Amino acid sequence: MNSQRNTEKWGCGKDEPHENGGHGSGSEFLLGLDGGATSTICVCMPLLPFSDQADLPNPPPILGRAVAGCSNHNSVGETAARVTLEQVITEALSKSCADRSSVRAVCLGVSGVNHPTDQERILIWLREMFPSHVKLYVQNDAVAAMASGTMGKLHGCVLVSGTGCIAYGFADDKEARAAGGGPILGDWGSGYGIAAQALTAVIRAHDGRDSQTMLTTRILKALHLSSPDELIGWTYADPSWARIAALVPEVKSCAEDGDQIAHNILVNAVQELTLCVKAVVERLNLCGADGSGSFPIVMVGGVLETNKSWDVGKEVINSIQKLYPGAHLIRPKMEPAIGAALLAWNFLMKESQGDNYC
């Protein structure tokens, strides 16, 4: 990532003494947090002067960055999630020689924010961690991912497919989302969805319900198992979705080697992901009346990363551009935590300049 590039310029290295041990009296900071499925990342950015978003330095300056474990309360419970947030914030501020009272705003993008009550609960935790003048924002992690591709501007669509998948869109003051419900609620375009279908295909080939597939030998080898029967015990042993989703590279490599079942699973994932984007674009009318309007699609997550083999992301963008020729792809060069920090800057600026800017 480029996130560390400008650290020295802004950092509090031993050779650069600062008044008050920080960045001079009156320095203010923004915190951006990315609460992902497996880790939580916090970055500390100086509060840049409000100006046109296009004038922001790209990449933005990052003073400190810290990483901790998962902070999704749905996965690890409330207590562990709070401890992790405390830890990662403390570390990022310490690395930036900043303290909590010098923070102007915090934006946390976190998975598991599906309902206003989720947002409110997390805001209460953050409120307890910061003085009352600090502005706090909690967003679904997809929103921070979008901001990482648009320098904080919320317009267009973002599609995330990692362990889970979700599409999110913004137009003027409206927003819309599709999918993001988790495995039980059918996120079939996600890494979990792809890999679960591959595991199912192995079982179906084994018991005679479907054709044989290369997935059998590849997946058994990857998991160090000797028979498809053993997959049942393997899936029961640990219900972590990320563990299932980690099999996506096996599916891609089988599809590249000509396995029809693996190919069909990926084609199905492309259709599902396209459908997610379509639902969001149509609800927000992002493509305009004649369907040719221009809008960005930010793509993020392991499933959509460019790769030399079967390229899910490329297929999805091709499929979307057939529907909406004006859609243009953005693959963010900065991490979602920086997106969250830019989002904090954007929200603050919007509040300081009135509601005409988003």
Added chain:
Amino acid sequence: MNSQRNTEKWGCGKDEPHENGGHGSGSEFLLGLDGGATSTICVCMPLLPFSDQADLPNPPPILGRAVAGCSNHNSVGETAARVTLEQVITEALSKSCADRSSVRAVCLGVSGVNHPTDQERILIWLREMFPSHVKLYVQNDAVAAMASGTMGKLHGCVLVSGTGCIAYGFADDKEARAAGGGPILGDWGSGYGIAAQALTAVIRAHDGRDSQTMLTTRILKALHLSSPDELIGWTYADPSWARIAALVPEVKSCAEDGDQIAHNILVNAVQELTLCVKAVVERLNLCGADGSGSFPIVMVGGVLETNKSWDVGKEVINSIQKLYPGAHLIRPKMEPAIGAALLAWNFLMKESQGDNYC
């Protein structure tokens, strides 16, 4: 159930004193256990004289019956599973005025037996609970379910669809199974599978990926929720499959009221269940060379129970009989635990008479 019907005749009521506090010196017993997804049932049966299976009393005499919680080690862990087995066995024997040394054989039908290592592990637990002369058998719960429809004889096919689903078949000395892998491995004909698809349909209708469906209002009402968004938190809150599967009646009632999406989900479940049976029948050649051979299909589980609305079991048997006209339906009148006890009798008889009888 009829399981208690003959208890008095064989029981150890206060008015019937027995030598040694049991059924007379030398009385021997069989235990049948059904280790289901939500409960474990144990029945104690007197050891009936070996004869033609057709001469067994129907229903067989049951001396004592006990019920405890789940004993699937995959679901509750090994320690809890063992405690539950101990408890239910002790109670059934106590009600029958029998002790462990008077038990001749025990057969446990339990979900989660998918691999020889599962069987071996449970046999070790049982071995610790009984003297060495007691014969012990551990089978997948589907096998006990079949025995409950065939008075212990293992020939033909059994289809179970409750929370999970599985097809099992026996012909001569061969056996075969299909599905039974659990939610991650695609048991789409199960109660879980049907309900998970219905929940997914509600989310898809809500976010614009699919048409509106009656399932939305019916399911939200059943779960006391006010918005589809809240389903995400609901599914995360408790990952129990039985809790999801409990929504099957809502799907059936929506399909009966003409909802196309609910109808399609049930049609898909019928196809999946038919495919499970087909895979087993073909592998065992149960239908004979010309496809018209006669064989029983035992059907068990909440999803397949006769009901006045959309009848999944009836549709499945219609669909199977189109493929195999000689298939005849058996809906067991006795519970799987009694099937397990009959299986113990059958295995014992087979051992005493040589290997020519199954």
